[in-house]
Amino acid sequence: MSAITAHHDDHAHSHEPSFAQQLRSNRLGLWLFFFSELFLFAALLVARFFLWGGARPELSQVLGLIATSVLLLSSFFVYRAESAMAHGDRKTFQSGMLIAAFLGTLFFIGVVFMEWNIFGLQGEIAGIELFGHLKPTDGVFGAVFYAMTGMHALHVLSGIIFLLIVWNNGRKGHFSSEEHWGVEAAALYWHYVDVIWVFFYPALYLIGTAG
Amino acid sequence: MNTLSIWLTSAYVRGLIGQIIGTAVGFGFITAIRAVMGLDTSNIEPAVVFGALIGVPGSLLGAGVLTDWIKWIFGKKTPLRHGAPEGKPEWSRYINVDVNHKVIGIQYGFTSVLVLLIGGFFAVLFRIELAAPGMQYLTNDNFNTLFSAHGIIMIASILLGVGAMVNYLVPLMIGASDMAFPRLNAFSYWVGIPAVVLILSGMFVGGWDTGWVGYPPLSLRAPLGVQLFLLGFYINGLSSIAGSINLLVTVTTMRAKGMSLFRMPIFVWAAIAASIIQFTATQTVGMALLMVVTERTIGLNFFNPTTGGNPILYQHLFWFYSHPVVYVFILPGLGVISELLPVFSRKPLFGYKWIALSSLGIAFVGFLVWAHHMFTSGMNDALRIPFMISTMFVAIPTGVKFFSWMATMWEGKLSFETPMLFVLGSISVFLIGGVTGPILGTIPTDMHLHDSYWVVGHFHSTMFGGFVFPFFAAVYYWYPKISGKMYKESLGKLHFWLMTPAFWLMSLGQMRAGLLGMRRRIADYDPALGVETTQVLVTVAALVIGWSVLIMVYNLISSARSQKMAATNPWNSRSPEWQIPYPVPEFNYDAPFEVVGDPYDYGLDGSKYVQTIPMPAVGD
Numbered sequence: 011m012s013a014i015t016a017h018h019d020d021h022a023h024s025h026e027p028s029f030a031q032q033l034r035s036n037r038l039g040l041w042l043f044f045f046s047e048l049f050l051f052a053a054l055l056v057a058r059f060f061l062w063g064g065a066r067p068e069l070s071q072v073l074g075l076i077a078t079s080v081l082l083l084s085s086f087f088v089y090r091a092e093s094a095m096a097h098g099d100r101k102t103f104q105s106g107m108l109i110a111a112f113l114g115t116l117f118f119i120g121v122v123f124m125e126w127n128i129f130g131l132q133g134e135i136a137g138i139e140l141f142g143h144l145k146p147t148d149g150v151f152g153a154v155f156y157a158m159t160g161m162h163a164l165h166v167l168s169g170i171i172f173l174l175i176v177w178n179n180g181r182k183g184h185f186s187s188e189e190h191w192g193v194e195a196a197a198l199y200w201h202y203v204d205v206i207w208v209f210f211y212p213a214l215y216l217i218g219t220a221g
Numbered sequence: 222m223n224t225l226s227i228w229l230t231s232a233y234v235r236g237l238i239g240q241i242i243g244t245a246v247g248f249g250f251i252t253a254i255r256a257v258m259g260l261d262t263s264n265i266e267p268a269v270v271f272g273a274l275i276g277v278p279g280s281l282l283g284a285g286v287l288t289d290w291i292k293w294i295f296g297k298k299t300p301l302r303h304g305a306p307e308g309k310p311e312w313s314r315y316i317n318v319d320v321n322h323k324v325i326g327i328q329y330g331f332t333s334v335l336v337l338l339i340g341g342f343f344a345v346l347f348r349i350e351l352a353a354p355g356m357q358y359l360t361n362d363n364f365n366t367l368f369s370a371h372g373i374i375m376i377a378s379i380l381l382g383v384g385a386m387v388n389y390l391v392p393l394m395i396g397a398s399d400m401a402f403p404r405l406n407a408f409s410y411w412v413g414i415p416a417v418v419l420i421l422s423g424m425f426v427g428g429w430d431t432g433w434v435g436y437p438p439l440s441l442r443a444p445l446g447v448q449l450f451l452l453g454f455y456i457n458g459l460s461s462i463a464g465s466i467n468l469l470v471t472v473t474t475m476r477a478k479g480m481s482l483f484r485m486p487i488f489v490w491a492a493i494a495a496s497i498i499q500f501t502a503t504q505t506v507g508m509a510l511l512m513v514v515t516e517r518t519i520g521l522n523f524f525n526p527t528t529g530g531n532p533i534l535y536q537h538l539f540w541f542y543s544h545p546v547v548y549v550f551i552l553p554g555l556g557v558i559s560e561l562l563p564v565f566s567r568k569p570l571f572g573y574k575w576i577a578l579s580s581l582g583i584a585f586v587g588f589l590v591w592a593h594h595m596f597t598s599g600m601n602d603a604l605r606i607p608f609m610i611s612t613m614f615v616a617i618p619t620g621v622k623f624f625s626w627m628a629t630m631w632e633g634k635l636s637f638e639t640p641m642l643f644v645l646g647s648i649s650v651f652l653i654g655g656v657t658g659p660i661l662g663t664i665p666t667d668m669h670l671h672d673s674y675w676v677v678g679h680f681h682s683t684m685f686g687g688f689v690f691p692f693f694a695a696v697y698y699w700y701p702k703i704s705g706k707m708y709k710e711s712l713g714k715l716h717f718w719l720m721t722p723a724f725w726l727m728s729l730g731q732m733r734a735g736l737l738g739m740r741r742r743i744a745d746y747d748p749a750l751g752v753e754t755t756q757v758l759v760t761v762a763a764l765v766i767g768w769s770v771l772i773m774v775y776n777l778i779s780s781a782r783s784q785k786m787a788a789t790n791p792w793n794s795r796s797p798e799w800q801i802p803y804p805v806p807e808f809n810y811d812a813p814f815e816v817v818g819d820p821y822d823y824g825l826d827g828s829k830y831v832q833t834i835p836m837p838a839v840g841d
Contacts, residue, residue: 060531
């Protein structure tokens with residue numbers, strides 16, 4: 011069943027969408043993806059309010075606040091990198107992307123290695139505990155906390171990888187001030203993951219009574 | 222290269238090998254870690270789950286779906302590749318990764334029918350078991366696994382069928398050269414294959430007894446097979462999300478000149494409404510499924526009440542997707558009905574704008590009714606009445622469609638070729654499904670009928686009327702466009718006249734059994750219920766439906782081999798895809814067209830829907 015006739019490559023190019031049209035499609039597609047992911051994160055927030063109600067677990071407030079600040083700060087550097095690329099300033103672009111990826115990694119370490127404490131570490135500085143106590147098997151507190159931070163950390167991790175890919179391709183000169191959809195997408199994705207945390211952080215650390 | 226070696230090096234075989242290797246790697250990795258940590262390695266469940274997850278990228282890598290994207294990571298630009306793989310014949314496009322929406326649409330269609338036959342075969346197996354009380358040749362566990370697999374396999378088949386229609390038709394109908402993201406389109410199809418493999422393999426590692434809903438706490442205690450079912454279901458969701466985003470972008474940015482929203486063929490509206498549901502609600506069921514997987518695998522406790530969990534949470538998240546998803550199934554089906562009726566009635570579609578907006582209306586109301594599945598679940602009583610009322614609202618946009626169909630046919634010049642017969646069949650069957658719905662949506666009657674065979678009868682008539690009949694209508698209708706040949710009308714009519722009365726009998730028989738007290742999802746029943754004759758009739762009807770579908774498969778295959786070409790526009794349709802001769806060019810329209818009138822002005826002298834834009838000579 012051969013329903014389609016093949017064409018030569020030069021003919022194909024005349025049918026492929028222009029960069030401007032493809033950019034329009036890419037932008038819309040990315041925003042629809044964000045909207046779709048909103049339902050994923052909303053489902054987690056529903057689980058949090060359904061199962062925890064007005065209670066929340068005992069968590070290290072200092073650790074949560076520092077991790078949140080680090081993540082918010084990273085968005086500034088991503089923005090700086092993106093606008094540098096738009097102005098053709100490749101040096102600022104590279105440093106911005108690297109700093110953002112570094113801050114994202116700090117956030118990831120703060121959640122996975124310190125708050126989750128997967129290696130069972132202990133220690134404190136100036137009376138502040140550095141490592142969390144909550145275990146994934148600690149009833150609904152553990153379940154929802156690990157599900158929400160885990161799903162978010164997965165997005166942070168993919169975001170870091172995305173930033174590094176874009177940084178590497180930018181370093182090799184694959185983007186220009188006019189055509190840098192990859193940079194734009196990575197930056198938007200990073201801001202998006204950041205904004206999700208703005209809703210997750212109060213739901214986990216602030217709303218409700220501890221204990 | 223001979224045919225066998227082309228098949229053996231096809232993306233299906235490479236994907237399967239990739240999935241097996243990926244699964245083995247994931248399984249070995251976790252087993253090794255658990256052994257090093259001194260954990261009990263006789264519990265293979267975590268390793269199986271991780272293996273199943275790694276198997277999916279394994280399959281995609283093996284098939285070659287990810288090749289271009291991996292090159293992008295390293296900064297290589299890759300042009301879209303068109304045509305058959307290097308040194309292979311043209312037909313091998315269909316068994317390899319291809320980015321053309323028509324190829325992908327046909328791949329979806331083939332897979333859908335194949336999966337439909339598998340799911341139907343399961344149904345026949347346990348339907349024969351139910352023909353008499355007592356256990357004949359299945360064990361309880363086999364029965365449970367078979368009906369559970371029937372449910373989810375059929376849903377996979379329907380989603381593939383929707384993918385087939387949407388992928389093949391929408392770019393052609395709106396005058397686009399392809400989908401907006403051709404590679405993502407290929408991904409959407411190919412990620413569904415390991416999902417189906419996962420679900421089917423779940424049947425061989427203990428099966429599962431939860432039905433397709435997978436409610437905890439039962440799913441927390443079910444055999445290992447339930448994990449593969451949950452993961453297969455989840456992976457299928459990725460296909461839905463990627464495909465629906467692609468469709469929405471395509472319709473937004475790639476319509477032909479002059480094709481305003483209310484001048485699109487009506488099927489496109491149905492595809493939009495279905496996609497809106499797919500790309501949002503799928504995420505919540507994905508989360509619900511993951512919660513069960515993580516609760517079983519790493520002990521996160523969401524659903525165990527002794528430590529504060531609540532199984533009702535699963536039902537809310539599950540039905541927030543799984544109610545709207547039935548509209549994902551039926552909206553494209555109802556779109557096909559609205560698309561075909563004017564062609565076979567030779568009259569304008571009655572109330573185009575109302576039909577278009579009623580699709581969006583059904584999609585919107587669909588988000589507000591999920592808890593009507595949970596009237597007996599023990600959820601908060603205050604939710605019952607609002608959800609009963611919102612459920613009744615579904616009847617309004619659905620009623621709009623029914624009245625439009627009646628008015629479209631009214632005083633039309635009807636002709637009764639096979640596609641039209643299936644359209645009329647779907648209206649009759651969907652009506653049965655429609656009028657039996659409010660009885661379930663009303664709280665007092667639902668208390669009585671919940672989990673009875675009445676539900677089975679209602680559900681199957683909505684699915685057959687809303688998807689299966691229209692899908693078959695679409696298959697027959699667009700068959701000449703896809704294959705260039707005409708199917709055999711006599712066999713098509715035989716298919717219809719076997720399937721439709723058999724379906725009425727099956728559906729009404731199921732409802733009768735339910736009214737008499739037959740419960741759903743049980744392998745055996747009390748002869749004192751007085752449902753034995755009904756059960757025999759339902760089983761015979763199911764067998765007739767099965768044979769009639771095989772007749773269609775034979776018809777499609779044997780007609781494709783005939784030498785006689787079909788006419789370019791055998792139905793005298795005004796839709797743009799019928800204005801170009803077979804075969805459709807790689808990029809659909811060699812010369813772009815412009816919309817100059819309304820799509821369904823059948824019978825209006827001198828009216829035109831599309832006309833080709835005269836092109837200046839291009840020197841290429």
